[in-house]
Amino acid sequence: MANRDELKALLQEVFLLTPEEFRFDMTRDDVETWDSLGVVSLAVGVHETFGYHMTPEEASSLRSFGDVVAILESKGIRFDEPS
Amino acid sequence: VRILVERHAPEDLAALDEAWRTAETFALVPEKAGVSEEWLRAALASLPSDLRQHHFALLTSGSTGRPKLVVGARARAEALAGTLHDVQQSEEVGETILALPLSYCYAFVNQWLWGRLFARTLVQTRGVARLDMLRAALRDARSAMFCLVGSQAPLLLGYFGEEVFDGVVRLHFAGGAFPQNDLDRLQRMFPAASIFNNYGCAEAMPRLTVRPAFDGRDPRDVGPPVPGVALRTSGGGAVEFRSDYAAVAFFDGEFHRVGADDWLESGDLGSIDERGRLHLEGRAHEVFKRYGEKIALPALLESIHCGWSGDAAFYRERDANGEEAHVLVLAPRAADAAVRAILAVFRSSHPRPHWPLRIESAEALPLLANGKVDVGRLRHLPERTVHWRQRF
Numbered sequence: 001m002a003n004r005d006e007l008k009a010l011l012q013e014v015f016l017l018t019p020e021e022f023r024f025d026m027t028r029d030d031v032e033t034w035d036s037l038g039v040v041s042l043a044v045g046v047h048e049t050f051g052y053h054m055t056p057e058e059a060s061s062l063r064s065f066g067d068v069v070a071i072l073e074s075k076g077i078r079f080d081e082p083s
Numbered sequence: 084v085r086i087l088v089e090r091h092a093p094e095d096l097a098a099l100d101e102a103w104r105t106a107e108t109f110a111l112v113p114e115k116a117g118v119s120e121e122w123l124r125a126a127l128a129s130l131p132s133d134l135r136q137h138h139f140a141l142l143t144s145g146s147t148g149r150p151k152l153v154v155g156a157r158a159r160a161e162a163l164a165g166t167l168h169d170v171q172q173s174e175e176v177g178e179t180i181l182a183l184p185l186s187y188c189y190a191f192v193n194q195w196l197w198g199r200l201f202a203r204t205l206v207q208t209r210g211v212a213r214l215d216m217l218r219a220a221l222r223d224a225r226s227a228m229f230c231l232v233g234s235q236a237p238l239l240l241g242y243f244g245e246e247v248f249d250g251v252v253r254l255h256f257a258g259g260a261f262p263q264n265d266l267d268r269l270q271r272m273f274p275a276a277s278i279f280n281n282y283g284c285a286e287a288m289p290r291l292t293v294r295p296a297f298d299g300r301d302p303r304d305v306g307p308p309v310p311g312v313a314l315r316t317s318g319g320g321a322v323e324f325r326s327d328y329a330a331v332a333f334f335d336g337e338f339h340r341v342g343a344d345d346w347l348e349s350g351d352l353g354s355i356d357e358r359g360r361l362h363l364e365g366r367a368h369e370v371f372k373r374y375g376e377k378i379a380l381p382a383l384l385e386s387i388h389c390g391w392s393g394d395a396a397f398y399r400e401r402d403a404n405g406e407e408a409h410v411l412v413l414a415p416r417a418a419d420a421a422v423r424a425i426l427a428v429f430r431s432s433h434p435r436p437h438w439p440l441r442i443e444s445a446e447a448l449p450l451l452a453n454g455k456v457d458v459g460r461l462r463h464l465p466e467r468t469v470h471w472r473q474r475f
Contacts, residue, residue: 014474016430018423037374037435037475044403044474 004079010045027064050077084127085109089186110140113186118150126152129338141188143285154332155288163328164197170293170309176253177226178203182210188289189257193230211238224250232258232454236265249275257281259455263302284349286330292361303363314361320352321367371407376436386432390424394448398462402440403475411439414448422470441472
């Protein structure tokens, strides 16, 4: 599975989003299930899926799904490949 | 101390009758006791000399996964059977149909011992394991008392459909949730029966309250205590009781004697209203705090059944942060759409700490002989599917 699809599946699973409502440009204001435990769950999921362990500062600074992509891209994980 | 193993055969009754007439204390255990022989021997060896005569012992607490051997005094049990005869207005009852294991305290006192004391016939069946035998007994019933646990009600209604058994005059439920939603259908199936919601526990040997089913519509209202029983709730809501009929000792890995002034916990949480009626909130081990949120597993099960028509149960485990948590098991195996529907219920109705750690499914939930979910086996089901999980 492409990185983009893997991240999409992870975000949907962690925040209980349906495929129909999911968008990569969603912010935490768009996601009613975005809470501190959700961010912990996301950080664990990122580590399990992409092998990168987010720092507590990175995790707490997340404001959108785009921020997750940006952090991972900064670590060399690419999301621009075709899915 | 003798061990009687229940084999669901007529010989059980003869052996029990003989054991009750003999002074020597005995333990009645199911064939699949769920404990090792070594554990049982240790439990019986722990009994002091004054409990080695005129007492009896039964196993309990499979539903919490922690076995316990409960010791009762025969005189107390006979006194309770007499009290129940009056409270349950059993004089007109001529026979009692056995659909539960006799090693289950409810059936033992309410049916076998009551029948013995009041010279009523005990009709043995294999319960829902042999529905043909049970149907024959119900068709032949004459002024019969029939005792069930709540989980047997849907099976009965599903199998016997619209059949009417008008020879049953008393229908008792105890153990697990009272089948309030099935009450009208049950009354149609048993039109001559007075239906009762019974509440108790093995440590009470076993009855604490009894209420006629139509004396209210709230299944959590289990009524007032029977004469000889006092109830209270602790600060945390734990239901506690003192009873003239209660167990005198138990073994849960260690021997414990129950003092005359001791308050025993029933294992449930609840409250007592101004009329002295007990209202249950759930099993004590089913209500806990998770990240500061009060989690009531019975309430979560109610939510789940809005989007799931199969069976469902929880077992407990700790998450990666060491917090108490719960895992949901569905049966039969769930389709992805069904799991998504359940997750949608969690998302819309419950904050994240209420969400289970995982959603799993299996072909069937493991049950104890009394119809309750066997939580000990639930957590170790070999062939289960994990549909969804939280990541911590």
